Amino acid sequence: xxxxxxxxxxxxxxxxxxxxxxxxxxxxxxxxxxxxxxxxxxxxxxxxxxxxxxxxxxxxxxxxxxxxxxxxxxxxxxxxxxxxxxxxxxxxxxxxxxxxxxxxxxxxxxxxxxxxxxxxxxxxxxxxxxxxxxxxxxxxxxxxxxxxxxxxxx
Numbered sequence: 001x002x003x004x005x006x007x008x009x010x011x012x013x014x015x016x017x018x019x020x021x022x023x024x025x026x027x028x029x030x031x032x033x034x035x036x037x038x039x040x041x042x043x044x045x046x047x048x049x050x051x052x053x054x055x056x057x058x059x060x061x062x063x064x065x066x067x068x069x070x071x072x073x074x075x076x077x078x079x080x081x082x083x084x085x086x087x088x089x090x091x092x093x094x095x096x097x098x099x100x101x102x103x104x105x106x107x108x109x110x111x112x113x114x115x116x117x118x119x120x121x122x123x124x125x126x127x128x129x130x131x132x133x134x135x136x137x138x139x140x141x142x143x144x145x146x147x148x149x150x151x152x153x154x
Contacts, residue, residue, distance in 0.1 A: 002034045003080050016079040017072060018086045022049045025069035026076060026112070034081035037115045040073030046106035061104035066138040067095060070128030074114040078124055078146060088148040093123065098140040108132045122146045 008029040026040040051059040075090035114128040123145050130138040
């Protein structure tokens, strides 16, 4: 059954994804078109644990975490669209065309539109972008496999 809610809040995201703080990087998803697109949101707090070492005196959110935030948005979108829960898992398969345009600093609000490019069975390919306001900070294409937990993985 495909879910048609157009917004998912943090309580629903916690039911969709196995991630928890400090490794949960999406707090809300809006503008959902099931299995096609959605927009993730994250408020970047000054007390995020990675800021202690990246970089002291000039805190910057690591680029790899921006890619993870896009992927979590896409994973939660698919889980929500298919009516799946945290019992199923989303596994990265590829990351392509990753580009980092502008640093993300504490106190900024991330807007992360993701769009499905294709699907083959349990494998989805997405493109994602990270914005602060109208500034493009990062972009990437990535693919992931949905594993519903019903059978062993090879």
